[in-house]
Amino acid sequence: ILKIGYLTDMNPTLTYLDNSATTQIDPGVVQVMLPYLTNGCGNPSSEHRLGVAAREVLDAARRSVAQAVGCSAPEVVFTSGATEANALAIRGTTVSSKRRHIVMSAIEHSSALGHSSWAEQQGFEVSIVLPNPSGHIDPESIGALIRPETALVCVQHANNEIGTIQPIEEIGQTIKQRNEKTLFLVDAVQSFTKVPLDIRKARIDFLSISSHKIHGPKGVGALFIRRGLKPQPLFAGGSQENRFRPGTENVPAIAGFGAAVKIAMEKLATTSIQTAALRDRLIQWVREEIPDVSENGVPGPRLPHHASINFHGARAETLVHLLEADGVIVSSGAACHASSPRPTHVLRALGITRDEGTLRFSLSRFSTQTDLDTVIQALKKAVTIARSFR
Numbered sequence: 001i002l003k004i005g006y007l008t009d010m011n012p013t014l015t016y017l018d019n020s021a022t023t024q025i026d027p028g029v030v031q032v033m034l035p036y037l038t039n040g041c042g043n044p045s046s047e048h049r050l051g052v053a054a055r056e057v058l059d060a061a062r063r064s065v066a067q068a069v070g071c072s073a074p075e076v077v078f079t080s081g082a083t084e085a086n087a088l089a090i091r092g093t094t095v096s097s098k099r100r101h102i103v104m105s106a107i108e109h110s111s112a113l114g115h116s117s118w119a120e121q122q123g124f125e126v127s128i129v130l131p132n133p134s135g136h137i138d139p140e141s142i143g144a145l146i147r148p149e150t151a152l153v154c155v156q157h158a159n160n161e162i163g164t165i166q167p168i169e170e171i172g173q174t175i176k177q178r179n180e181k182t183l184f185l186v187d188a189v190q191s192f193t194k195v196p197l198d199i200r201k202a203r204i205d206f207l208s209i210s211s212h213k214i215h216g217p218k219g220v221g222a223l224f225i226r227r228g229l230k231p232q233p234l235f236a237g238g239s240q241e242n243r244f245r246p247g248t249e250n251v252p253a254i255a256g257f258g259a260a261v262k263i264a265m266e267k268l269a270t271t272s273i274q275t276a277a278l279r280d281r282l283i284q285w286v287r288e289e290i291p292d293v294s295e296n297g298v299p300g301p302r303l304p305h306h307a308s309i310n311f312h313g314a315r316a317e318t319l320v321h322l323l324e325a326d327g328v329i330v331s332s333g334a335a336c337h338a339s340s341p342r343p344t345h346v347l348r349a350l351g352i353t354r355d356e357g358t359l360r361f362s363l364s365r366f367s368t369q370t371d372l373d374t375v376i377q378a379l380k381k382a383v384t385i386a387r388s389f390r
């Protein structure tokens with residue numbers, strides 16, 4: 001049961017359904033990390049035996065990640081997380097590219113989409129592709145934009161707010177049919193070890209992933225770089241990570257990431273079935289018990305552990321805090337500030353123009369029926385109160 005002790009509060013336990021934001025570290029992962037935090041842990045670049053031992057830790061983690069991604073170990077570059085992985089792929093490939101056109105979906109994470117204004121300042125043309133009203137990207141809407149000068153296309157596998165899964169294989173194949181030289185970056189942070197993806201079939205050149213979304217430690221992630229590609233490193237320094245990522249590797253975190261990947265892959269099928277069953281029960285209950293609700297990300301494929309629900313007539317921020325007061329942690333689908341409640345760029349791309357009381361419920365393999373019962377109890381009360389404030 002995922003009950004996080006909340007040290008600064010009188011409330012000793014919380015029901016945590018915000019796993020798309022971050023996840024609890026698996027206790028097995030902590031055990032793997034501990035020796036590298038507490039005992040002597042060498043610098044992987046050192047020649048002596050402590051360095052050799054640290055290198056072996058990195059090698060084992062790299063093999064674990066590579067197996068899950070479906071690539072060879074040298075194609076995995078460890079980074080500080082997916083934000084850096086996206087930056088390395090986007091800036092590292094486009095900075096010296098003669099082709100000056102980039103295509104991105106409108107619902108990319110800000111760690112990818114945020115580079116669009118930089119790219120425009122550098123003289124790139126950036127085409128932004130809108131999803132359909134359910135939040136899915138039509139491969140043809142990408143294909144239609146590919147030109148001889150298109151350097152990079154960036155589409156995430158699954159969306160962090162509405163959980164939609166994109167047809168990455170079709171998108172990748174469409175891109176390469178139009179222009180074999182156009183590179184394809186897929187942000188797989190939300191789907192990695194949760195939804196299978198064949199990176200070769202999808203013709204993916206770069207894939208970004210993050211440890212803290214899969215019950216690993218924060219501050220570590222990876223970029224798959226297809227063999228032969230050479231993005232420019234983001235900073236100068238040593239020759240670590242095949243020269244793509246200078247800086248001493250975070251050995252304990254990388255060891256934990258490798259372990260988290262292994263555990264998640266072993267549990268992929270059962271986690272998917274379990275979380276989808278709980279998620280579907282939650283949605284059914286909401287539909288039966290709470291009037292005037294709608295869902296985002298449907299119809300169409302979406303993450304099994306994820307639901308994005310609009311509680312019309314309520315403010316999302318109010319709902320989040322009312323639920324929190326009852327020990328239930330979820331996130332608002334709209335980044336609301338007290339003074340200017342405004343839907344996020346993802347919700348706006350779906351046509352949602354004002355705060356519709358959107359909540360994101362994201363489960364994990366630690367979620368239980370008890371968690372669901374707690375949420376259900378708290379939700380009806382929270383929605384009634386929040387609606388009365390409007």
Ligand SMILES: Cc1ncc(COP(=O)(O)O)c(C=O)c1O
Binds near residue numbers: 080160
């Ligand atoms: C889709 C997506 N991409 C990238 C990131 C950034 O990952 P990190 O926290 O490892 O930098 C996140 C994190 O929320 C995400 O959800």
